[in-house]
Amino acid sequence: MNDLSTRRASLLNGWRIAGWGSLLALLMLPALAMQITREVNWTAGDFVFAAILLGFVGTMVELAVRFARPGAPRIGYIIAGFTAFFTLWSNAAVGIIGDEDSINVFFYLMLLGAIVAAVGVRFRSGAVRWIAVLLAIGQYAVGIAALNMMPGHAVEWGFLTIFALLWLTAAWCFDRAVIKATS
Numbered sequence: 001m002n003d004l005s006t007r008r009a010s011l012l013n014g015w016r017i018a019g020w021g022s023l024l025a026l027l028m029l030p031a032l033a034m035q036i037t038r039e040v041n042w043t044a045g046d047f048v049f050a051a052i053l054l055g056f057v058g059t060m061v062e063l064a065v066r067f068a069r070p071g072a073p074r075i076g077y078i079i080a081g082f083t084a085f086f087t088l089w090s091n092a093a094v095g096i097i098g099d100e101d102s103i104n105v106f107f108y109l110m111l112l113g114a115i116v117a118a119v120g121v122r123f124r125s126g127a128v129r130w131i132a133v134l135l136a137i138g139q140y141a142v143g144i145a146a147l148n149m150m151p152g153h154a155v156e157w158g159f160l161t162i163f164a165l166l167w168l169t170a171a172w173c174f175d176r177a178v179i180k181a182t183s
Contacts, residue, residue, distance in 0.1 A: 019061060023054040049092065057085045072180065073125050076173030080132060083166040084111055096142075096163075097155055103146045110138045125181070129174035136167035 027050055033040040042050075060081030068074040087107055090096055095104045114131050121127035139160040146155050 016062070020058055023058050027051055027054055053085055053088055056088075057081055060084075067123075069177065072173040072176035076125070076128070076132075076170045076177065077123075079166060079173060080128075080170040083163065083170065084114075086166075087111060087163060090159075096159060097146045098150075098153060100146070100150055100153065103142065103149055106138075106142045106145065110135055110142075125174040125177040129171045129178065132167045132171035132174060136164040136171065139164040139167070 027047070030040055030042045030047070030050070034042060061078055064074050064077035064081065068077050087096070088111065091104050091107050095101070096107055097103050114135055117131050118128055121131075143155045143157060143160045146153060
């Protein structure tokens with residue numbers, strides 16, 4: 001290996017250590033908080049769930065850095081990974097639309113369908129762009145369904161909008177990748 005590739009490998013290894021170390025530190029925060037206050041009361045299952053979600057984010061970033069082209073596609077996959085993480089985390093913690101599991105299950109199903117579809121199209125930017133757009137539309141579709149399924153229940157449209165904008169940002173990144181590839 002020449003000197004440049006050695007320095008690059010060292011830098012990437014440092015970023016990997018920092019990334020995975022940060023995720024481990026996030027996982028340890030509730031354990032620390034449990035020693036300080038009784039307001040935080042996690043079970044072993046909570047830690048396992050958090051470890052799986054944080055591992056998902058770390059793996060998504062690792063795969064994006066390793067396999068996606070630099071620039072827009074890589075950023076798109078990282079945004080999509082973090083958006084999926086925040087969707088799962090917030091839905092498991094308090095429910096995106098209240099604590100009504102009958103409606104919140106649709107967020108899990110949308111993500112599962114998106115992952116299956118992305119694998120089916122081999123994560124090609126042109127197809128994944130439309131999957132991300134459908135996820136953005138799905139945020140509002142679930143909100144509208146909640147209005148019909150749970151009359152009188154408040155829907156957090158601002159929260160749904162944030163998730164929709166994140167999915168649209170990922171879609172925009174994938175669109176930039178398609179435009180760059182065709183030009």
